[in-house]
Amino acid sequence: MTRGRNNPLQSIKFFKDYDSKEMFSIQDDRISHLLPAFYQDMIVRVYSKKPELVEAVSEAFKNFQLMTCGMKAQVHATPDSKKQRRR
Known part of the structure; x- marks a missing residue:
């Protein structure tokens, strides 16, 4: 949550399964709308x-x-x- 106005999930890479070596990011439309787009203290x-x-x-x-x-x-x-x- 320390990415300013950038969504922190955009910098996280995901894998399809445990043995997979191919990384991918989650598209914005697949992320829950309950999560804030940005966080600020x-x-x-x-x-x-x-x-x-x-x-x-x-x-x-x-x-x-x-x-x-x-x-x-x-x-x-x-x-x-x-x-x-x-x-």
Whole structure:
């Protein structure tokens, strides 16, 4: 799934049976329509230099996720040690 906009199955060669040495690719019309034509990840990282703004930035990022992805869950939340104000 790391071929960008190219279908990863286009670069895989198949064999008719175990003893066959003749390779072939599968035509697009023979591939299940349940498979995505391309796959893309989006990684968004948000940083705050001011510890007192971490909570507000975190909430703003959760709202961004809700608007963009339709869900409000962080995969990697801000560690508690970073949320506390340093003195």
